[in-house]
């Protein structure tokens with residue numbers, strides 16, 4: 001018997017469209033992003049994949065994507081579980097900065113270290129910044145867990161406890177599980193599932209609004225390495241566009 005997991009990165013956000021580092025800043029979807037979310041739901045229906053439960057972050061772009069795609073699949077009524085542990089990687093002092101300008105200012109090597117290295121976080125964001133979440137009521141209970149910056153390694157460390165405590169039990173109970181989250185929080189999960197090395201994960205990009213299906217065995221290992229995008233051609237083109245951001 002296999003377990004069914006569908007990963008969905010949110011549709012295009014306002015700051016994806018503006019090419020700004022986003023992280024924990026709570027931006028909305030663009031009209032294109034909303035359409036991507038609806039299409040994601042239609043792809044689920046077309047593949048006969050009807051989620052029984054959805055897990056999302058505490059961020060609007062993932063919450064709205066989950067709602068729009070489930071609405072399109074007539075599954076708007078399923079239970080929802082939300083956790084900050086599914087949030088996008090905190091981008092530290094880069095939050096709110098233009099990707100192209102950052103690339104020009106710091107050069108290709110530093111830019112890619114901050115964007116895709118496994119263990120180099122950007123400089124921390126000051127609590128007084130307009131892009132800080134230090135005073136955001138939804139994170140009031142986090143205490144010392146509230147990040148001021150994160151690298152992918154940090155995201156894995158805060159995501160995996162939730163994977164084990166909340167998502168794996170839903171999968172083991174036979175539910176079809178939808179995880180609606182973010183480019184880098186989903187990269188953290190895919191790295192774990194596919195056991196991708198710290199070096200190779202730098203080359204993996206998750207496109208917006210494209211459902212990615214994993215069938216998992218009893219050990220929660222993928223039966224198909226890398227999973228299967230429901231629309232593989234569109235997903236490949238969209239992933240290449242993510243890789244090229246800033247250029």
Ligand SMILES: O=C(O)[C@@H](CO)OP(=O)(O)O
Pocket residue numbers: 016020021022023024088089091115183184242245
């Ligand atoms: O800005 C961000 O938070 C992320 C996702 O949009 O960007 P990147 O793909 O550069 O990690």
